[in-house]
Amino acid sequence: MNIKKLGRLVVPYLIWMCVLVGLPLIIMVVLTFLKSNALDLSTAEFSFDSWRLLFSDLTVRTALKNSVVNAGIATIICFIIGYPVAYIVANSNFSNKLIILVLTVIPMWSNSLLRNNAIANLLSERSIVNDVLNNIGLSFIWPIRGVFYDSGFSPAVVIGLVLTYLPFMILPIYTVLEKIDKSLLEASMDLGANKVKTFFRVTFPLSIKGVTTGIIMVFLPSFSGFAIPKILGSGNLVFIGTLIDSRFMNRNYNFGSLLSLVILLIIFGSMALIFKVDKEGETLI
């Protein structure tokens, strides 16, 4: 097998990943134990301040809560909407490739910030949709923007997250559903199960792989994002992403790094989960 000799082609990639993934990880871990002015090591001193702040600061707790609440709700909605859509596409007679393109890739050629700004505009009391509707004699008020509950739940942010990340839920589920052997379903029907039973006993368990990936692919960016909460959150909501951004902008690399590591911990957990269900990473795109 001559092809096995090509393994050395990986070496540059391994080095590249070590420098760009491993090195920053080390820098971040070191930074959390320091009190420094950005990366200036000459004035840095050893300190546990960042760690103390992580467990005592009210803002961190609120930011974590807000991020979990909004990202969680967005993920659930994405799943409820995304699964049926993926199921419909997988079982349709259309050219699936085209539908998947329409559903996932084409919206991404529109800038995501601009799309969220359009959503913000749509949810304002005076929006272009209202204006056009007013011109034809319809009145429509949808003042969701600015509504803000003590729970940290912001409907506008959740709408933005769902419309931005829904494709990432549909795609992996579709990939798995399409690969299910149709003869399994026939066998189930032949053995007397009805459609509903077949779905819950055969189809759904077989699609768990895609569901896991989908949930992670929606939850992680929703949880850590900072542009969408900033555009749609009316500046009232502190998110973990906005907090990290503001820490780095204030040159507090120490606390910023620590918060990044918290996110990274969640990500490594998710990766372990995905590795368990999908070793070849085929549901990821």
Place this chain on the structure above:
Amino acid sequence: MKKIYLLLGVVLTSLALIACTSKPKLYVLNWGEYINEDLVEQFENEYGVKVVLSYADSSEAMEQKVKEGTTKFDIVIPSDYMIEKLWDEGYLQAIDLSKLSNFDHSAFVPGLNGIMSMMFQDNPEVTNAYTVSMPYFWGVFGLMYNRQLSGLEAYIEANQWGAVFEQEPANLFTRPLKVGMYDASRLTYSASLIYANDKGLVDDQTALNKFSTVYLQTSEQVLSQRSYTLWATDMLKKDVEAGNLDLAFVYVGDFFDTYLILTENAKTTEEATQLTSHIGIFVPDTTIAFYDGMVIPAASRNVDLAHTFINYFLDPEIAYENSGIVGYTTVLTETAEMIKNATKGDVIRSVMASDYPYDPSTIQDFTAIPLIAFSNADTDSVAAMINTVKSK
């Protein structure tokens, strides 16, 4: 397939050619919508250079960008208190006044000197504030409001800063007020302390320029008195104009910016009045004054060109063209005269200059106090306090 590669190659090379020019580059860090870009183009053509503009939405953001050092800016335009801080920390270099042919001490409007003289009081080495920064625009802060909500104008006049910081009495208006707050911690902190002084919560006229844990608590208390529909910077003026906010704490210049955009196509003053009848601006009795000045960071590599750029905008004619887009108050006496007398047939701007608190030095019935810089640790504490207010 070969054709596609060829096409790709052509596109790439042309893009690369457009992207890289061998002309000397001038890196400018500015506020958004704070320069007439036609003038920048004119400057580029006149001197055969390329100006690279970057934007920031607060003095603090400018400070970070200068300190990060990832871009070696040649010109930055922060506000007064930040200029002083950056100078004291050694991030700026002195402006060589002999290189500025348009510079003249007496060319600046009188009110500006009040702010300039407040700076560097504890730094005897700086004898002339103009060697640190060259004033660009100046102004005060005010409250921009929705004129169509009946009773709001009277309510703001009676309550001053209280209109923003207090929960309005129930049933005074047909619906609850939608209030916007400026999301730049230093400004929010100072405004809340002006209010606290007005109400007797603190007994100190200069509280807005002091940092202490007591004042921090007072500020937090004031900011917690009501909830805000929107915390933002530049977005506030847009939302007041659109009717999504009733009242917001903004730069007075922001109001005129909006005014200029709305009256862009107006031919007569009547038409202009009608187009802007839904928004108003009110300046409280005590408010914050500021000027934004052009400074040259120590890391600048194109110091001579930076001087040329500063000199260019000191030309009264150029400053006149610039103020037509920006809406903030000019710092040059000659330009101010040109606007007031509408020597260029610009009716709308002459109305603006006479009817509204456009020129802070002509209005006597309010006190405007410039800000003084806080240390890094204090700035961080104030920012953390604002986050706590939002987290409640």
Place this chain on the structure above:
Amino acid sequence: MSSKVLSLSRKIVLFFRRPKVEKTLKITISIIKWVFFVFIIFLLYLPIFIIAVQSFNNSQLMYDFTEFTFKWYGMIFQERALRQAIMNSLLIASLATLISTVLGTIFSIGIHSLTKKRRQKMVLLNQVPILNADIVTGISLMLVFKVFMYIFPDIFGFTTMLLAHIFFCLPYVILSILPKLSELDDNLYDAALDLYCKPATGILKVIIPAISSGIFTGMLMAFTMSIDDFVISYFNTGQGFDNVSIWIYASIGRQMSPAVYAYNTAFSFLMIALLIVISVRSSLKKRKNLIRFSQNKI
């Protein structure tokens, strides 16, 4: 009581089992299904549609549609900051796509030829940039480049942004190529080498043509990801080298020039047109080959 409920439920079930009812039920369900599907697509495209409406609006104000105009399309390259941002975005996206496609193909062949255990480990490592939060990726890269800055003081700007984009585009290319490689018969490459092909020629002439559809998908993914990226670019830019997303983020609170809506709409349409042309051409080619094949058979 319970027997009553039971008989009632049986009755209901029997009612739905009646052929006529069953048929109408089936039709209703399929109608609901497609209405739901179309509604979701409508929601996904609603923001894009609003952007398109804005691009034809004569007024700068976001809430006021005055009259229909094409003027913003003419303004796309008039606004200097926007023009520069568009140039930067396109330059970075094309270069990052090109480089990551070439490197990604080579690396995937390398990964494919590893033993199973090692391959899985590499795939896992490859997932890091995909699954990692954008903000953490952006900050990590920034920290590394900051360290490099001690050696190359002017690294921030074009160089850092290009490297960052290659970093997050590569995994997508690799992930789209790997499945195609596993479909490939490894013996083909052996046969090529047996016929005295050099390894490089073998890869170029045997492996690459077989995985070309995967390479194309990877290229498409890389370009899409690169052109839409905000967070990673935001942390790794410098020297005023802003892309469209950074420009939008800086302008979003202000009276953003509607030319950006025009650009966005025009760009989407150009890409869709390009995609249609490519797919039509490839299907034409397939048909031609098919005809030739059948003619040869006869």
